[in-house]
Amino acid sequence: MTPLALGLLNVFFVLLVSLTLAAGLIWVERRLLALWQDRYGPNRVGPLGLLQVLADAIKILTKQDWIPPFADRAVFVIAPGVIMVTVLLSLAVVPITPAIGVVDLNVGLLFFLAMSSLGVYSVVLAGWSSDSKYALLGALRAAAQMLSYEVFMGLSLMGVVLIAGSFDLRKIVDAQARLWFCIPQLVGFVVFLIAGIAETRRLPFDLPEAESELVAGFHTEYSGMKFGMFFVGEYLGVILISAMITTLFFGGWRGPFLPPIVWFLIKTFAFIAFFVLLRASLPRPRYDQLMAYGWKLLLPLSLLNLAVTAAVVIAIHHGGGA
Amino acid sequence: MLSQLQTLWLIFLHLFHRRVTVEYPEHKAYLPPRWRGRIILSRDPDGEERCVACYLCAVACPVDCIALHATEDEHGRRFPDFYRINFSRCIFCGYCEEACPTYAIQLTPDYEMSEYRRHNLVYEKEDLLISGQGKYPGYNFYRVAGLAIGGKDKGEAENERPPVDLKKLVP
Numbered sequence: 001m002t003p004l005a006l007g008l009l010n011v012f013f014v015l016l017v018s019l020t021l022a023a024g025l026i027w028v029e030r031r032l033l034a035l036w037q038d039r040y041g042p043n044r045v046g047p048l049g050l051l052q053v054l055a056d057a058i059k060i061l062t063k064q065d066w067i068p069p070f071a072d073r074a075v076f077v078i079a080p081g082v083i084m085v086t087v088l089l090s091l092a093v094v095p096i097t098p099a100i101g102v103v104d105l106n107v108g109l110l111f112f113l114a115m116s117s118l119g120v121y122s123v124v125l126a127g128w129s130s131d132s133k134y135a136l137l138g139a140l141r142a143a144a145q146m147l148s149y150e151v152f153m154g155l156s157l158m159g160v161v162l163i164a165g166s167f168d169l170r171k172i173v174d175a176q177a178r179l180w181f182c183i184p185q186l187v188g189f190v191v192f193l194i195a196g197i198a199e200t201r202r203l204p205f206d207l208p209e210a211e212s213e214l215v216a217g218f219h220t221e222y223s224g225m226k227f228g229m230f231f232v233g234e235y236l237g238v239i240l241i242s243a244m245i246t247t248l249f250f251g252g253w254r255g256p257f258l259p260p261i262v263w264f265l266i267k268t269f270a271f272i273a274f275f276v277l278l279r280a281s282l283p284r285p286r287y288d289q290l291m292a293y294g295w296k297l298l299l300p301l302s303l304l305n306l307a308v309t310a311a312v313v314i315a316i317h318h319g320g321g322a
Numbered sequence: 323m324l325s326q327l328q329t330l331w332l333i334f335l336h337l338f339h340r341r342v343t344v345e346y347p348e349h350k351a352y353l354p355p356r357w358r359g360r361i362i363l364s365r366d367p368d369g370e371e372r373c374v375a376c377y378l379c380a381v382a383c384p385v386d387c388i389a390l391h392a393t394e395d396e397h398g399r400r401f402p403d404f405y406r407i408n409f410s411r412c413i414f415c416g417y418c419e420e421a422c423p424t425y426a427i428q429l430t431p432d433y434e435m436s437e438y439r440r441h442n443l444v445y446e447k448e449d450l451l452i453s454g455q456g457k458y459p460g461y462n463f464y465r466v467a468g469l470a471i472g473g474k475d476k477g478e479a480e481n482e483r484p485p486v487d488l489k490k491l492v493p
Binding site for chain 1: 326329330332333334336337339340341342343345
């Protein structure tokens with residue numbers, strides 16, 4: 001097979017699998033939430049309720065696609081697309097197995113951070129173009145939350161970069177051949193996990209769309225497939241963060257006996273399930289608590305982690321040589 | 323932080339708890355006999371209608387969903403010539419059952435009465451009448467009541483003394 005055909009195959013494989021998984025997560029999340037609430041969840045449509053995904057898709061695609069007359073039409077239409085594009089672009093740099101992965105960038109980690117920063121635009125533009133107070137309040141919160149949590153999201157990853165000595169995600173996975181980074185970088189892992197939840201605006205950090213206060217936050221005015229895009233974008237974000245945690249801290253595709261793709265999927269799914277578990281258990285914090293928690297606890301913690309990691313790396317490299 | 327981790331763990335353990343859901347069409351929850359469901363009209367032990375068309379149920383009904391019209395047969399027994407319950411209005415409060423002096427109207431533990439057309443929820447007498455006696459077996463209003471009907475004069479009911487002759491002095 002020519003490299004071009006192989007590349008295209010990779011692209012379509014990753015695109016198809018991630019979009020299918022994102023749609024399937026609707027069912028997974030509802031089933032898992034139900035299990036943790038002593039219910040069954042959707043189990044009627046098809047085997048185990050799996051066709052619920054299809055039913056939801058048909059429903060959301062046939063809904064009226066309505067744009068409120070007071071909205072800024074162009075921006076209103078573009079906003080849901082932005083989140084899909086940025087998250088899908090981030091997924092391109094994730095190394096799934098030694099053979100699968102859309103592109104190998106030597107700054108893959110930076111690309112991921114850049115794309116997740118661009119994702120904020122989607123939320124802010126959606127809230128702004130809706131011209132509705134709830135949407136605007138949601139967008140304000142989203143902007144503040146995502147920008148502040150992005151700061152130490154990047155910082156928490158620098159420890160990994162220091163140890164692996166590269167921004168290339170494949171090199172980072174290779175550097176975990178002996179020891180997964182979740183052990184030397186436990187603090188980095190915890191901080192990244194929390195920042196990742198905040199980035200994807202999942203509970204308990206779903207303040208931008210807190211339905212008890214803001215109706216639905218930034219996507220209050222959206223309906224039909226445009227709302228569906230936000231929905232799928234959120235699930236894609238969950239997949240992305242889980243995949244990144246797997247790649248950066250849990251050795252990516254590495255594991256005994258099973259083929260690499262299975263290991264990658266198992267690890268990723270474990271974190272997706274953890275995201276759902278968080279939603280099932282924790283209440284939403286107050287907004288000032290969220291901000292204080294970020295700036296006063298997590299930022300110093302990630303800076304400290306970075307400093308200590310840097311010191312240890314220098315001590316090992318230079319202490320041994322000198 | 324510790325309490326939040328504890329919460330996560332406790333919620334996770336719910337994975338292994340028993341489900342509270344009753345999967346309805348396959349499994350049905352037990353309903354007590356006094357459940358207030360679909361309304362029926364019962365018959366007495368002789369197989370006659372118990373309803374004497376006294377209108378008390380229609381009066382008691384807070385949503386006016388009961389409509390009936392009384393008539394009499396050749397023996398002087400009252401019965402409704404039509405009896406209609408509009409179940410799209412009925413709130414299953416059971417006041418009709420409480421008001422009924424003859425145990426004729428009764429609520430049953432049946433609730434599966436969904437329809438695609440609203441007018442199918444209007445039940446006529448033939449839909450409401452059952453062949454049995456419902457919750458009060460053995461009860462026959464005309465056999466215990468002092469009312470005279472064809473084939474049963476005054477004083478011939480169960481536990482009833484013959485009527486006092488007002489024109490005699492002897493008690």
